[in-house]
Amino acid sequence: MIEVYIDGASAGDPGNSGAGIFIKNNGQVEKYAIPLGVLNNHEAEYHALIKALEICRQNHFKIISVRSDSTAVVNAVEKEYAKKEKYRILLNQILSLSKDFDLFFIKWIPSSENRSADELARKAIHLNDKVR
Template sequence: MIELFIDGASAGNPGLSGAGVFVKNGKDSLQYSIELNEMTNHEAEYEALLMGLEKCLPFKDHIISCKTDSQAVFAAVEKRYIKNQKYAHYLPKIILLLDQFDLFFIKWIPSKENAVADKLARQAIYSQKKKS
C-alpha cells in the first residue's frame, strides 16, 4: 500500500502558497515541496491533492491511502462534489486523476499527524520569500 500525505499552505489569504506531498512506499519515501502561485489556502489544498495524485500515478496499480488535514478536500473526494463554486473547477481534474487508480482511499487526519506534508508546503513558501 502507498501512503500519500498532502497539505497546502498560504502566507496570506490569498498569498504566496505551497504544496507538500509526502509519498510512503514501505521503507521508501518521496518528498515534494512545490511552489504555487499566489492563492488562497483552500486553493493550495486542492493543488496539493492534484500534485499528490500526479506523483502517485506510477503506483496506480497499488492501493493508495491518501491522508489530508483539509476537510474540504476530504469531502470533495468522498462525495465527488465541491460545494463552493469558487473551487468547483478543480473537480473534473481530480476525478480524471482518481479514475486512473485501481483503489484509492482518502482519510481526514488532524494537522499534528500531517507534519511532514505541512513542513514541505511551508518550505515552498519560504523558498519563494527568499527569492523576493
C-alpha cells in the same frame, strides 16, 4: 499500498502558496515541496492533492491512500461535490485523476499526524520567490 500525506499552505488570503507531499512506499520515503504561486489556503489544499495524484500516476502506483488534514478537500472528494465553482473545477480534476488508480482512498487526519507534509508545504511557500 502507497501512503500519501498532503498539505497545502498559504501565506495570506490569497498569498504565496505551497504544496507538501510526503509519500511512503514500502519503507521508502519521497518528499516534495512544490511552490504553487498566489492562492488562498483552500485552493492550495486542492492543488496539493492534484500534484500528489500526478506524482503517483507518473510513478505508476496503482493503490494509494491519501491522508489530509483538510476537511474541505476530504469531504469534497468523498461527496464528489464542491459548492464554489473554483473548487468544483479543481475537484473535477481530482476525480478525473483518481480514476487512473486501481484503488484510491482518501482519509482525514488531524494536523498532528500530518506534520511532515505541513513542513514541506511551508517550505514550498518560500520557494515561490525562487521560481519568479
